[in-house]
Amino acid sequence: MTGQPINRDKTLRRFVGYRMKRAFNVMQADLVLVLKPFGLRMMTFSALSVVVDNPGLRQSQLAEILSIERPNLVAILDELQSAGLIRRDPVAEDRRAHALVPTAEGVALCAKASDAILTGEDRRLSGLSPEQRQTALDVMGWIEASTRETR
Amino acid sequence: MTGQPINRDKTLRRFVGYRMKRAFNVMQADLVLVLKPFGLRMMTFSALSVVVDNPGLRQSQLAEILSIERPNLVAILDELQSAGLIRRDPVAEDRRAHALVPTAEGVALCAKASDAILTGEDRRLSGLSPEQRQTALDVMGWIEASTRETR
DNA sequence: TATTGTTATACTCTATAACTATA
DNA sequence: TATAGTTATAGAGTATAACAATA
Numbered sequence: 001m002t003g004q005p006i007n008r009d010k011t012l013r014r015f016v017g018y019r020m021k022r023a024f025n026v027m028q029a030d031l032v033l034v035l036k037p038f039g040l041r042m043m044t045f046s047a048l049s050v051v052v053d054n055p056g057l058r059q060s061q062l063a064e065i066l067s068i069e070r071p072n073l074v075a076i077l078d079e080l081q082s083a084g085l086i087r088r089d090p091v092a093e094d095r096r097a098h099a100l101v102p103t104a105e106g107v108a109l110c111a112k113a114s115d116a117i118l119t120g121e122d123r124r125l126s127g128l129s130p131e132q133r134q135t136a137l138d139v140m141g142w143i144e145a146s147t148r149e150t151r
Numbered sequence: 152m153t154g155q156p157i158n159r160d161k162t163l164r165r166f167v168g169y170r171m172k173r174a175f176n177v178m179q180a181d182l183v184l185v186l187k188p189f190g191l192r193m194m195t196f197s198a199l200s201v202v203v204d205n206p207g208l209r210q211s212q213l214a215e216i217l218s219i220e221r222p223n224l225v226a227i228l229d230e231l232q233s234a235g236l237i238r239r240d241p242v243a244e245d246r247r248a249h250a251l252v253p254t255a256e257g258v259a260l261c262a263k264a265s266d267a268i269l270t271g272e273d274r275r276l277s278g279l280s281p282e283q284r285q286t287a288l289d290v291m292g293w294i295e296a297s298t299r300e301t302r
Numbered sequence: 303t304a305t306t307g308t309t310a311t312a313c314t315c316t317a318t319a320a321c322t323a324t325a
Numbered sequence: 326t327a328t329a330g331t332t333a334t335a336g337a338g339t340a341t342a343a344c345a346a347t348a
Contacts, residue, residue, distance in 0.1 A: 008216050011204050011265070012197055016272050016288065017178035021193075022218070023291035024175045026298050027168035042172075043315080046163055053162050060329060065159050067173070069317060074331060088330095096324045096329045114162070121167050124297065128290060136290040137167065139283050140174035146275065147177050194338080210307065220340060225308060239307095247306040247347045305348070316337075325328070 027124070034120045038113045039083060043068070045113055047076050051086050052102045052110045058091075059098055085109060178275070185271045189264045190234060194219070196264055198227050202237050203253045203261045209242075210249055236260060 012018045031042050040048070043066075050065055051057060059077065063070045077100070080086045085106035088098040102110070125133055163169045182193050191199070194217075201216055202208060210228065214221045228251070231237045236257035239249040253261070276284055 008205070009197075009201055012200050013292070015268055016276065016284075016291075017175070017182050017193075017268070018197065019288060019291040019295070020171065020175045020178055023294040024168070024171045025218070026294050027171055029298075031168050041314090042168075046160075046169065049163050050160055054159070058329075067176070068315090070330070071318080071332075072316065094325075094329080096322095098330075117166055117168070124294070125167065127297065128293060132286055132290050133167075135283055135286040137170060139279060139287040140167075140170040141164070142279060143174040143177050143275070144170070146278065147180075192337085211305085219338090221307070222309080222341085223339060245306080245348070249307075303348100306346085307344105308346105309342105309344075311342085312340080314337100314339080317335085319332100319334085321332070322330085323328100324330100325326100 027121070030120050030124055031117065034116050035113060038109055038116070040109075040113055043076050044079050045110075045117075047073070048080055048085055048102065048106060048110050049114065051080075051100045052107055055101050056099045059100065062100060080106070178272070181271050181275055182268065185267050186264060189260055189267070191260075191264055194227050195230055196261075196268075198224070199231055199236055199253065199257055199261050200265065202231075202251045203258055206252050207250045210251065213251060231257070 009018075028042065035041060035045055038045075046066055047062060050062055054061075054065075059073055060070055063073045066073075077086065077088065081088060084103055087101045087103060089101050091097040091099050128136075160169075179193065186192060186196055189196075197217055198213060201213055205212075205216075210224055211221055214224045217224075228237065228239065232239060235254055238252045238254060240252050242248040242250050279287075
């Protein structure tokens with residue numbers, strides 16, 4: 001602690017992108033801790049959740065929904081399948097494709113993990129008013145949707 | 152398009168962390184495009200900005216401000232130094248340390264890049280009211296600050 | 303002994319090209 | 326020829342251990 005007085009990152013904080021990165025790091029760190037006991041990561045949980053909601057989904061559809069590249073999905077699904085949480089069933093009409101189906105264990109674990117995440121987020125955001133929270137959700141949803149309109 | 156009707160990621164959207172990740176991806180993609188003409192990345196721009204605001208800063212102070220590990224800062228500063236945007240000056244009182252100082256080119260480029268980022272964010276967020284934008288900034292700042300209080 | 307900057311290393315996330323088997 | 330899933334690979338971002346020079 002021998003340095004000059006410092007101004008820290010006051011200028012950077014004007015930028016929405018910078019603030020969002022730092023806030024997301026907090027939410028992400030929480031998520032890692034909450035999901036670890038379930039043997040899940042953020043991406044494996046996300047994939048499991050979408051498969052539970054959309055049984056029979058194809059891998060390319062899942063990749064598109066999660067906005068990830070097909071090659072990156074393979075390891076995620078391998079992980080979920082080895083853990084016995086999903087199956088890759090053959091599809092009668094198209095022998096190239098796989099139908100993604102959650103197992104009973106997958107459905108149960110997804111529900112438990114979802115509850116844990118909601119509880120964790122409630123605790124983390126407990127100092128915010130419901131209006132602040134809703135506005136933040138609205139803004140983030142709007143930002144994401146703006147890419148589909150503008151481009 | 153042979154699959155079943157899909158529910159997409161409706162369940163995942165309940166989670167603040169998931170929405171924040173997707174919104175951040177949009178802001179981050181904008182930032183990459185805006186910074187590319189300046190030869191900067193998000194992390195090199197962030198480091199440059201803090202050095203411009205705090206000339207004479209030590210590397211360990213900069214790492215702490217940006218919440219990155221010291222080893223990861225080395226390549227970032229090498230990149231800025233090779234580009235002639237900062238210098239690593241010797242420090243008289245402590246011959247182990249380096250004082251980070253922006254060059255005139257660094258100060259000028261940082262100002263231009265900052266303007267470009269602000270313009271880009273204004274365009275991206277133009278559909279949001281000033282109140283929505285401010286609330287989002289407040290919420291993200293609060294979330295980040297909550298780690299310093301709670302832990 | 304402790305600290306500053308550094309090297310080496312590893313793990314995750316992400317992105318692209320090319321392969322195979324089917325269509 | 327095009328598509329579904331896969332492999333290989335490479336680039337960022339991030340984290341830890343350990344080293345040399347200096348305190």
